[in-house]
Amino acid sequence: MTILIPTCERVTELLTAYEEGALGPLDWLGLKLHLVLCPPCQTFLDSFERTPALLRRAWDDEPTPVAEHALSGALAALREGRVPKGPQHHPEPEAWTALESAGDPLLGILLRLHLGHCESCRDTRGAEKAIPPTADPLEAIRPHLPPETQWRWTRYGLGGGRAALIQKNAATGAALHLTCLPGGRTSPRHNHTGLECALILAGALQDGPAHLRAGDWITHQAGHLHGPTADPGTECVALVALEKPVQFLGWRRAFGLFGQ
Structure with missing residues (x-):
């Protein structure tokens, strides 16, 4: 792509922040322009947006407020660069x-x-x-x-x-x-x-x-x-x-x- 329009790989990295409304104006604009030009990424975004609904249908019960709060906190920590101490990826x-x-x-x-x-x-x-x-x-x-x-x-x-x-x-x-x-x-x-x-x-x-x-x-x-x-x-x-x-x-x- 170009300096303004991100690559497909970069778009996949930005989607979570996009869904959370946490993208800066340049990233938001670049992602939107990329989606106009890239049908495969449009399809990927559509699947990405439908995933939460599919997961909810797979659950027997609605997620509890505690679980929703924990997820919101984890996403906020990732956006702000706060990560737990110690290794996060372990041997199989x-x-x-x-x-x-x-x-x-x-x-x-x-x-x-x-x-x-x-x-x-x-x-x-x-x-x-x-x-x-x-x-x-x-x-x-x-x-x-x-x-x-x-x-x-x-x-x-x-x-x-x-x-x-x-x-x-x-x-x-x-x-x-x-x-x-x-x-x-x-x-x-x-x-x-x-x-x-x-x-x-x-x-x-x-x-x-x-x-x-x-x-x-x-x-x-x-x-x-x-x-x-x-x-x-x-x-x-x-x-x-x-x-x-x-x-x-x-x-x-x-x-x-x-x-x-």
């Missing part, structure tokens, strides 16, 4: 098997780091294996990884994005990477050929609908296409376990698979 139940004696040691490092950030997961999974966070995100993990002299750094974006291959399982091809994305920059769009599990060590980023901060965990299955964007003002550092390499799109495809 099946991921925790990596901490067992025969589990995946690469995933195990990510899980132990998440435990260090997350009090609720320590309460349910135990605190004995947690790696506590430190002011320097690398300080906490250095004792658990090969020496930095063995890390193989690669620049994957013209905006300064880079990643280091830290450890690789010769038998399975799975690999552990440290990725660094400058504030405000977007990672080159890429496709996953295998499972990816990532943990944010420092900074924050937007990955599709998920806003991730230090300690947050996210999983992507094979075939997932994305290009996350770091929050402005600070570098986002993440530890990423790849089951198989990723394939960049566009001209970067000529350089082959990343993570081999």
Whole structure:
């Protein structure tokens, strides 16, 4: 689209605020112009507007005033940038098997780091294996990884994005990477050929609908296409376990698979 008219992806991000009447005048105008030009987004908005009514029909009873008040408070907190402390995105139940004696040691490092950030997961999974966070995100993990002299750094974006291959399982091809994305920059769009599990060590980023901060965990299955964007003002550092390499799109495809 244009500077004034947002993309389809941006429109989906604005719809909740639009429905709540919380959009600024420029965003409101841009969204309206986009909808005039984009039939698919008109259809999406129609479905979006009909969802609450469909949900109410699915409920046996009308939502209580307490529930309505809680929802209104949550939406207000999101609009004002107030979010709860601590990780908001947690490992899937099946991921925790990596901490067992025969589990995946690469995933195990990510899980132990998440435990260090997350009090609720320590309460349910135990605190004995947690790696506590430190002011320097690398300080906490250095004792658990090969020496930095063995890390193989690669620049994957013209905006300064880079990643280091830290450890690789010769038998399975799975690999552990440290990725660094400058504030405000977007990672080159890429496709996953295998499972990816990532943990944010420092900074924050937007990955599709998920806003991730230090300690947050996210999983992507094979075939997932994305290009996350770091929050402005600070570098986002993440530890990423790849089951198989990723394939960049566009001209970067000529350089082959990343993570081999």
